[in-house]
Amino acid sequence: MTAPAPLSVLPPSAAPVSEAPPTAARRRWSHVLLLGLVGVLPAVGAVVQLGRIHPDEVYQLLEPAWFRAHGYGVLAWEWRAGLRNWALPGAAAWLLRLADVLGLSHPVAYRGLLAIPQAMLHGWMLWAVYRFAERRAGTVGALLSALAVGLYGPVIVFAGRTLGESFSTAFLVVALEALDRTERPVRAGLVGGLMLGLAVVARYGSAVVVLAALLWLVVERRWRVLAFSCLAGLGVALGLGALDWATWGKPFHSFFAYVDFNVLSGQAARQFGASPPGFYLWPFFSGLPLWVWATMPLGLRSLHQRRALLLPLFCAVAYLLAITATAHKEERFLYPGLVLLVMAAAPTLAAFVLSRERVLLRNAVGALALVATVVTGRFFPPVDLRGDQFRGIVAATRDDGVSGLLIVNEGLWGAGGYFYIGKNIPWMTCDWPRDANFKGAMRDRRFNRVVTFEGRALAELQAAGFRVVQRVGRETVLARD
Known part of the structure; x- marks a missing residue:
């Protein structure tokens, strides 16, 4: 041809x-x-x-x-x-x-x-x-x-x-x-x-x-x-x-x-x-x-x-x-x-x-x-990639002492999952301190790491014994003993 x-x-x-x-x-x-x-x-x-x-x-x-x-x-x-x-x-x-x-x-x-x-x-x-x-x-x-x-x-x-x-x-x-x-x-x-x-x-x-x-x-x-x-x-x-x-x-x-x-x-x-x-x-x-x-x-x-x-x-x-x-x-x-x-x-x-x-x-x-x-x-795609949240999750879960993670101001399907946590520990998401997941994580001492988007619930987290350990963009990483 x-x-x-x-x-x-x-x-x-x-x-x-x-x-x-x-x-x-x-x-x-x-x-x-x-x-x-x-x-x-x-x-x-x-x-x-x-x-x-x-x-x-x-x-x-x-x-x-x-x-x-x-x-x-x-x-x-x-x-x-x-x-x-x-x-x-x-x-x-x-x-x-x-x-x-x-x-x-x-x-x-x-x-x-x-x-x-x-x-x-x-x-x-x-x-x-x-x-x-x-x-x-x-x-x-x-x-x-x-x-x-x-x-x-x-x-x-x-x-x-x-x-x-x-x-x-x-x-x-x-x-x-x-x-x-x-x-x-x-x-x-x-x-x-x-x-x-x-x-x-x-x-x-x-x-x-x-x-x-x-x-x-x-x-x-x-x-x-x-x-x-x-x-x-x-x-x-x-x-x-x-x-x-x-x-x-x-x-x-x-x-x-x-x-x-x-x-x-x-x-x-x-x-x-x-x-x-x-x-x-x-x-x-x-x-x-x-x-x-x-x-x-x-x-x-x-x-x-x-x-x-x-x-x-x-x-x-x-x-x-x-x-x-x-x-x-x-x-x-x-x-x-x-x-x-x-x-x-x-x-x-x-x-x-x-x-x-x-x-x-x-x-x-x-x-x-x-x-x-x-x-x-x-202009395309017009979405927030939330890379700082994923980097915050990675930073929060790297050390061997982490036993549980709470992600505040994010739903389940927006979070990074076990893939980015990298270990088999309990983790949950919530939006507000009044949510059941938030209250449960505050009572459960296994949850010793938190990543919160745009500083939501910082006062409540600190009142529960968490302290700020790192900031990753718009994310704040907290830990408690």
Whole structure:
């Protein structure tokens, strides 16, 4: 098959000059190293900062993994009803066992160990963006495109987090780049199908993107790629069925339970609330860099000239329509769609920047675009990560004398769980001194450590014999003998 015409706004006179192979190879390796540095930023940030975007970051991966590895932990209701599969928590549990063998007992240390494979996956995602853009905007344009995705504010925030959206989005980007290739269709189909399957295993909501990608292959008449994608995806599906059979007693139990709860029965909307379609408007517009809108006419013109659908754009639109039509909405659900849109638009941005004749202007426009890319993290996601609380919990529970922990001004699902406490001691949460948990902890001498957010109940805690030992941001750590 012939390669597709490049999606570019470069005039013929500005087309990149071919380089000698050694020069091109050196440049490519320098790009790989730079992307590697950018690729580890989300993981490093997540480990250093701790905290959580959403309780699922802790209670849908870290805490069930801790339970599997150590035999105790807090299991959310999904893990009793069977709405989740054990693939990612099971893999994380083995890494936690490895941490025990290596003597990594500090929560930051074993959280860092868990971050290593995720950072590698994220690096693969950026390389996929590079490959996708290289076919459309050349080597330098590919680097700019990969930086536009790697430095994208929501990616910096999400990509190092242990959320289903974080893992699934990386798998989707790798999959769509593979399916976009025209060379070696067998390999493209196998890699694409495998990654699509893993994206669904990581997060069942990504099935919408999988269906859109398969439909795109049909429209483009990429029959061999389609066939081998389905073959690889079937292999992943059989593995998921076997895993559910072993853990829940029935093949595909978690998938069907998830679909019933979130789609068929409407229980998700009743239990967690329903929102109108306009719910996503502000996070959508504030979450995309300004250059996406500025380059949209150029991208649409190029698409019209090719007379072909751009795969990431097609999948992003399908996914965004699906989550808009779903009653229960959360801002984090936007993340995969936003990343796919930025992936689709980045080559057009790169081609536009490289088409500027003056070097100074090219550099200025490129730098301005990357700044706009980073700034979007200020608006999305608009949540308090509470990293100081998690760091406070870690600080409060490090010494051997701790026998019980009370967390004040936080509910159960906002706390860090046994994963960040790191030992099998009783712990509770409460909001006010009048709460039963607070009164019980004051009477129970096992509870000799407290972490309180924004100084709530300090007077009552000190009256019960606690003394302030440390302040971690907005958190106060107290202890009593």
